[in-house]
Amino acid sequence: MTEQVGSRKADASEGAAQAKLFAPLLPVTCANQQFYIDCLTDELVHDVSGLAIYDLRSVEDLPEALHHQPRLDLTEPKTPHEVLQRMALGMDILTVPFATVATDAGIALAFIFAAPTDPPETNGHHHIETLPLGIDMWLPTHAVDLSALVDGCQCYTCSNHHRAYLQHLLVAKEMLGWVLLQIHNYHIIDVFFRDVRQSITNGRFEEITARFSRVYESSMPETTGQGPRVRGYQFRSEGRGEGKKNKAPFTRLDGAKDPAVERASPDTHAGVGDLDATSLTEKRE
Known part of the structure; x- marks a missing residue:
């Protein structure tokens, strides 16, 4: 791989944009991949533009010679708390799949990095009622709620629509519901990272992270x-007789089951004769 990248660099015209090579670290400590680490720090130091991290153990004993390299985090944090943890470990580029996971689940993200201030102390203790990271938009209580998804949010969804409309779209299985929800959730993530960058500039990242x-x-x-994506058809079954994730939206009016459902599915390598035996093919005169 390194030689191919080198040849591309030699053949590319001067001033043209070059691809950046992020060297992947194995999901173990650096001590357990010492030979590879030595190659990165000695022979490949000028060819590598960053490090791709798949496990946090890889940065526990990262050698000083690699500390200056940008770090691409591919560990898929599940909450903003885990995102902040990875930033504290020096991650520069992060993936945030939980934003799309929340959208698919009908959750409107509702957190901001500049969290509300702590309440005053009472008898030397803070009495804090923790806030949810998101709001379940499936709840029937939203059916008549004309407020924005999140108070104060300036995203397109919150500026033009209300909770009742979004809840109706979800219940009706209208794809627009998840589109509007994704617009909102992406806006929350954008504001979150904007505030994080500002806190780093101001030297308050650790303080605000602790409060968050x-x-x-x-x-x-x-x-x-x-x-909408949990229909069951794109997920491989994990056990025998496992049903679909979602119930079929349409059924027979007489309550009878579709005969095709009752037939046993043939093996993936079944031939025409096997298909005939299972009545999955129609013989035409």
Whole structure:
């Protein structure tokens, strides 16, 4: 791989944009991949533009010679708390799949990095009622709620629509519901990272991170609905007789089951004769 990248660099015209090579670290400590680390620090130091991290153990004993390299975090944090943890470990580029996971589950993200201030102390203790990281938009209580998804949010969804409309779209299985929800959730993530960058500039990242951890719950809320992508057809079954994730939207009016459902599915390598035996092919005169 390194030689191919080198040849591309030699053949590329001067001033043209070059691809950046992020060297992947194995999901073990650096001590357990010492030979590879030595190659990165000695022979490949000028060819590598950053490090791809798949396990946090890889940065526990990262050698000083690699500390200056940008770090691409591919560990898929599940909450903003885990995102902040990875930033504290020096991650520069992060993936945040929980934003899309929340959208599919019908959850409207509701956190901000500049969290509300702690309440005054009473008898030497803070009495903090933790805030949820998101709001379950499937709840029937939203059906007549004309307020924005999140108070004060300036995203397109919150500026033009209300909770009742979004809840109706979800219940009706209208794809627009998840589109509007994704717009909102992406806006929350954008504002979150904007505030994080500002806190780093101001030297207050550790202080605000600690307050964020105190104010917000540690996990995302449980959903009461089912997302558009959890139909069951794109998920491989994990056991025999496992049903679909979602119930079929249409059924027979007489309550009878579809005969095709009752037939046993043939093996993936079945021939025409096997298909005939299972009545999955129609013989035409």
